[in-house]
Amino acid sequence: MEKIAFALLISSRKLHSYFQAHSIVVMTDQPIRKTMNKIDTAGRLIQGTIELGQFNIEYRPRAAIKAQILVNFIAKFTYPCKEEELPMKTWTVQTNGSTTKKVGGAGVVLISPQREILTYAVRLQFSVTNNEAEYEALLTGLSLAKALKAKNLIVQADS
Structure with a gap:
């Protein structure tokens, strides 16, 4: 304080x-x-x-917005660790969202434990703020990781 x-x-x-x-x-x-x-x-x-x-x-x-709540949640429950401490089958999810006046988009890159790179781009069909686009990108990345049955996940969101 x-x-x-x-x-x-x-x-x-x-x-x-x-x-x-x-x-x-x-x-x-x-x-x-x-x-x-x-x-x-x-x-x-x-x-x-x-x-x-x-x-x-x-x-x-201060009224919290959806994206800020999610960021706070991830920050609170993410524990930094060294590369050698990571489990063997760790996936990495990198996300980024952006907006223009009429449309928003979300980009997701998934990196498998074998270092295979999967790239996804999502066009949002509704008007969003930049924070909401970031939020949608993160949700998309987490959904894709779940669909691929990723158990250990590192999330890297661009700011």
């Missing part, structure tokens, strides 16, 4: 003129305001709270 509050403080210092001229809305899933207003707040945060108090800052809960 201190790191988030410190990042906000540094931002306010670097963008001082913007913070003075405009109302600032901080979208977060962390209770920053509540933490900074506690009586037993650490000394470093007290000074930051006073400094940030001069600005019109509104804290709003």
Whole structure:
């Protein structure tokens, strides 16, 4: 929590003129305001709270979008390991999604344990945001891996 509050403080210092001229809305899933207003707040945060108090800052809960929830899920349940620690029959799924004004697309590359490369391109028949295209690419990659009965999977999504 201190790191988030410190990042906000540094931002306010670097963008001082913007913070003075405009109302600032901080979208977060962390209770920053509540933490900074506690009586037993650490000394470093007290000074930051006073400094940030001069600005019109509104804290709003950040609504999660589908793609962000999926990214958070994968990040939480993915454990980094070294190449030699991977099971022998490990598949790799690489995904990427993109959009234009009218159409979206998803690209998937599957790499088998024997290093065979399978490439797929999917044209999305509906309007999507870039995040949604990334989400669709990941779902497509996972569906293809399941259809190929891949048990051990490394997922690499382009950013």
